[in-house]
Amino acid sequence: MPEVVIPIGPQHPALKEPVNFRVIADGEKIVRLELDLSYNHRGIEKAAEQRNFIRVLPLLERVCGICSHSHATAFAKGIEEIMGLEIPPRARYIRTIIAELERMHSHLLWLGVAAHEIGFNTLFMWTWRDREAVQDTLEEMSGNRVHYGMNEIGGVRCDLTAAQVTAALSRLPVLEERIKQYIDMVNSQETLLIRFRGIGRMSREEALKYGAVGPTARASGVDYDVRRDDPYLAYAEVPWNVVTDTLGDVYGRTRVRIGELWESTQIVRYCLENLPEGPIRVDTPKNAPKGEILSRYEAPRGELAHYIRTNGTDRVERVDIRTPTLANWTSVAMCLVNQNIADIPVIVAAIDPCLSCTSRLTVVNRRDRPRVAGPHTPLSGNRLFGRKGEDSP
Amino acid sequence: MTDPVFTLLYIFIFPGFVFLVAYALFLSFLDRKIAARMQQRVGPPFYQPFADFIKMLGKEVIDPDGVDRRLFDAIPPVVLAAVMTAFLYIPVIGYSPLAFPGDLVMVLYLLALPTIALFLLGWLSRNIFSAIGGIRAVTQLFIYEVPFFLALLTPAIMAGSWSISEIVLWQQHNLWLVFLQPIGFIVALIGLQAKLERTPFDIPEAETEIIAGPWTELTGRRLALMHLTTEISLVTGSALIAALFLGGPMIPWTFSDPWLNGAVGFSLFLAKTLAILLILSSIKAATGRFRIDQLNEIGWKYIASAALVQVGIVLVINYLWVTP
Amino acid sequence: MTGTVTPETIQEMLRDFGTVEQVRKNRIRVSTVPGRLHDAIMTSQAVLFVDRLITISAVDNGETFELLYHLIGPHRIIITFVLNIPRNSPVTPTVSDILPPAGIYERQIHDLFGITFGGHPGLKKLMLNEDWPENEHPLRKDWKPGPDTFYGGIKVERS
Numbered sequence: 001m002p003e004v005v006i007p008i009g010p011q012h013p014a015l016k017e018p019v020n021f022r023v024i025a026d027g028e029k030i031v032r033l034e035l036d037l038s039y040n041h042r043g044i045e046k047a048a049e050q051r052n053f054i055r056v057l058p059l060l061e062r063v064c065g066i067c068s069h070s071h072a073t074a075f076a077k078g079i080e081e082i083m084g085l086e087i088p089p090r091a092r093y094i095r096t097i098i099a100e101l102e103r104m105h106s107h108l109l110w111l112g113v114a115a116h117e118i119g120f121n122t123l124f125m126w127t128w129r130d131r132e133a134v135q136d137t138l139e140e141m142s143g144n145r146v147h148y149g150m151n152e153i154g155g156v157r158c159d160l161t162a163a164q165v166t167a168a169l170s171r172l173p174v175l176e177e178r179i180k181q182y183i184d185m186v187n188s189q190e191t192l193l194i195r196f197r198g199i200g201r202m203s204r205e206e207a208l209k210y211g212a213v214g215p216t217a218r219a220s221g222v223d224y225d226v227r228r229d230d231p232y233l234a235y236a237e238v239p240w241n242v243v244t245d246t247l248g249d250v251y252g253r254t255r256v257r258i259g260e261l262w263e264s265t266q267i268v269r270y271c272l273e274n275l276p277e278g279p280i281r282v283d284t285p286k287n288a289p290k291g292e293i294l295s296r297y298e299a300p301r302g303e304l305a306h307y308i309r310t311n312g313t314d315r316v317e318r319v320d321i322r323t324p325t326l327a328n329w330t331s332v333a334m335c336l337v338n339q340n341i342a343d344i345p346v347i348v349a350a351i352d353p354c355l356s357c358t359s360r361l362t363v364v365n366r367r368d369r370p371r372v373a374g375p376h377t378p379l380s381g382n383r384l385f386g387r388k389g390e391d392s393p
Numbered sequence: 394m395t396d397p398v399f400t401l402l403y404i405f406i407f408p409g410f411v412f413l414v415a416y417a418l419f420l421s422f423l424d425r426k427i428a429a430r431m432q433q434r435v436g437p438p439f440y441q442p443f444a445d446f447i448k449m450l451g452k453e454v455i456d457p458d459g460v461d462r463r464l465f466d467a468i469p470p471v472v473l474a475a476v477m478t479a480f481l482y483i484p485v486i487g488y489s490p491l492a493f494p495g496d497l498v499m500v501l502y503l504l505a506l507p508t509i510a511l512f513l514l515g516w517l518s519r520n521i522f523s524a525i526g527g528i529r530a531v532t533q534l535f536i537y538e539v540p541f542f543l544a545l546l547t548p549a550i551m552a553g554s555w556s557i558s559e560i561v562l563w564q565q566h567n568l569w570l571v572f573l574q575p576i577g578f579i580v581a582l583i584g585l586q587a588k589l590e591r592t593p594f595d596i597p598e599a600e601t602e603i604i605a606g607p608w609t610e611l612t613g614r615r616l617a618l619m620h621l622t623t624e625i626s627l628v629t630g631s632a633l634i635a636a637l638f639l640g641g642p643m644i645p646w647t648f649s650d651p652w653l654n655g656a657v658g659f660s661l662f663l664a665k666t667l668a669i670l671l672i673l674s675s676i677k678a679a680t681g682r683f684r685i686d687q688l689n690e691i692g693w694k695y696i697a698s699a700a701l702v703q704v705g706i707v708l709v710i711n712y713l714w715v716t717p
Numbered sequence: 718m719t720g721t722v723t724p725e726t727i728q729e730m731l732r733d734f735g736t737v738e739q740v741r742k743n744r745i746r747v748s749t750v751p752g753r754l755h756d757a758i759m760t761s762q763a764v765l766f767v768d769r770l771i772t773i774s775a776v777d778n779g780e781t782f783e784l785l786y787h788l789i790g791p792h793r794i795i796i797t798f799v800l801n802i803p804r805n806s807p808v809t810p811t812v813s814d815i816l817p818p819a820g821i822y823e824r825q826i827h828d829l830f831g832i833t834f835g836g837h838p839g840l841k842k843l844m845l846n847e848d849w850p851e852n853e854h855p856l857r858k859d860w861k862p863g864p865d866t867f868y869g870g871i872k873v874e875r876s
């Protein structure tokens with residue numbers, strides 16, 4: 001077959017969120033890749049400049065559904081550092097618990113999605129069943145399954161009762177046993193091995209050169225983990241290990257993520273058992289002094305960097321979000337060349353793409369201002385949904 | 394047996410088309426239910442495949458621009474007729490009244506038609522995903538047909554006849570062929586899974602890679618009929634393997650009452666096809682999908698050689714024990 | 718290797734590229750000019766074991782745009798190179814030839830701020846949809862959506 005252009009996206013069953021790859025393929029081998037990320041852009045960075053700190057936190061949480069706590073915590077800890085605040089230990093531990101629970105639910109989700117990409121729907125159903133245990137815990141603690149809203153500048157919003165702690169601890173043994181089963185399965189299931197091994201291999205030099213972050217880079221032996229390099233929250237006090245691998249292909253990334261799942265259960269267990277007493281927030285000044293900070297956080301997908309600059313008022317001058325998925329796209333484009341079409345979903349899924357994090361477009365729609373439409377604005381106004389004359393904000 | 398009314402009843406009602414469609418929908422439901430329970434889900438209720446069929450018949454038929462509409466309309470009914478006809482030659486309650494020497498070959502030919510139809514549909518759809526899917530369907534056909542045919546050839550060699558009903562009769566007097574040819578049985582099961590394009594061989598319809606392959610542009614009644622064709626192929630394929638290896642509806646002893654004979658034979662047929670479905674559903678739930686080049690390697694290296702070994706063994710057995 | 722690199726040695730090495738200050742215990746900030754940025758980054762890569770670009774941030778300061786290049790190495794100390802480029806001619810040479818990940822960040826900044834990176838292999842739209850009008854750069858401080866401009870997507874008649 002001569003060279004053909006295969007459009008993967010914006011709507012495609014392999015993608016969980018819209019992105020447009022144009023894959024130029026020769027038979028079943030990929031020659032070149034073109035990328036267009038505009039579909040989920042919502043103008044969050046500009047909107048954040050117009051809201052004060054209390055209102056910015058929920059906005060930043062909604063950059064992404066799965067790593068919502070990461071964005072909010074990165075911002076909160078950056079502002080707290082500019083203000084010179086020290087949050088109480090109980091708040092730090094609670095933030096860590098929620099962060100690690102979020103990492104667990106994200107990795108379980110990823111494992112299911114990766115299995116689904118190769119047609120192995122049984123593993124998909126099983127991992128999502130286990131994810132429900134984590135979601136139940138999060139719902140008990142924070143009231144919501146995603147977008148927990150636990151952070152405030154100066155601490156956390158709500159406390160953990162003893163009953164919640166016991167309930168969470170009781171769910172952990174089941175999860176640990178299931179994770180052990182998944183480790184066995186990943187090491188021995190034939191179709192999984194044959195579809196994951198050797199696919200999308202990146203050596204250590206390539207991972208560094210193309211700027212890969214997170215489990216994608218750690219699977220190639222790049223030993224960067226913000227939780228250890230630049231400790232924040234409670235990570236300096238909790239005993240845990242960084243999981244790396246040397247294989248560098250999709251199989252290696254699977255092993256790294258399952259290893260991180262295990263580490264997260266241990267961190268959560270330690271934090272729940274050793275939760276210090278005390279207040280959960282401190283009083284904060286209304287305005288932040290002039291300053292700038294680069295706040296880094298290890299989100300489930302990799303290193304998240306918020307560059308925040310304040311100007312003495314209660315709003316930020318600029319918040320520049322660099323999400324891990326944006327950093328990983330270059331490495332995906334490099335990995336995909338010379339692979340088969342059948343491996344595109346596997347390789348793309350292996351970086352755990354979160355397009356909502358990656359694109360942040362302007363959809364400004366106010367009642368008296370004219371309509372500024374983006375590709376995903378709901379069509380036909382809102383009359384279809386019964387709200388006459390009212391635009392979406 | 395040459396009574397025309399009886400033949401018409403056989404073809405159209407039982408165990409012909411009406412029974413066939415009902416049984417196909419029932420087996421489809423069981424397949425989904427077994428896979429769902431293995432994945433710790435609830436699964437559909439028993440009337441689900443029937444409801445799906447009726448619903449799809451009523452949906453709008455969409456023709457992409459430039460597609461040959463008549464050919465698109467004509468292919469699904471032709472293929473449906475092919476697999477339905479194939480079922481008539483397989484013994485269900487006894488000797489099939491339409492049997493003739495060589496009907497095994499005809500059944501195998503008719504069962505290969507759906508894959509060729511998928512390739513045609515993929516090519517006609519003017520859509521890159523369907524074209525890739527169609528090409529993969531035909532590639533897969535080349536890979537699995539050789540071992541599948543060889544595995545179904547060995548019962549014919551051992552029984553000395555090309556008619557399915559004769560082979561079943563031979564098994565009634567001797568052992569079930571699954572004991573004499575276990576390798577052939579396993580190769581036939583793998584070949585059947587590949588023919589029906591079920592995981593791990595659902596490469597032409599790989600949902601996460603090429604949308605729906607050749608099925609992408611099928612809508613409305615065309616999709617309903619093609620889907621029914623797949624379900625009927627499942628029944629026909631399972632019945633074929635049950636007849637050739639597990640002895641079909643024949644029982645080792647005969648009763649005096651012909652109705653009782655027929656009833657017992659029929660329930661044995663149901664039990665055997667259900668057993669084969671259980672095996673196929675378990676394989677579907679427990680594996681992921683291969684890539685087409687990996688299937689190429691596995692198919693020729695392992696499955697085809699296993700089939701050849703089985704043929705060799707059968708020829709030796711034939712020469713030494715059966716012929717004289 | 719990494720034990721010999723401390724904030725003080727970094728400050729020594731980079732002193733001739735511009736003003737150096739240590740803003741935090743593991744972050745060094747170097748203000749430099751566009752022409753010297755290339756050499757500064759190559760020096761850091763060669764001598765200071767810098768091997769990763771964290772991100773390129775852009776801030777609108779009113780009269781200038783400020784570009785910050787954050788780099789890091791195994792010594793875990795972040796080196797930030799700061800450029801100030803004038804608002805009326807926002808051009809600066811690209812660094813994607815020595816730091817490949819910069820390509821995607823520069824594309825994003827080009828879309829949202831309108832800064833042109835000379836020598837970039839393909840400065841197409843990344844974040845904004847392909848029918849966004851030219852020369853509208855949303856993250857500039859003085860940008861407001863125009864009342865009659867059509868920003869792409871699907872037009873809906875409102876009656």
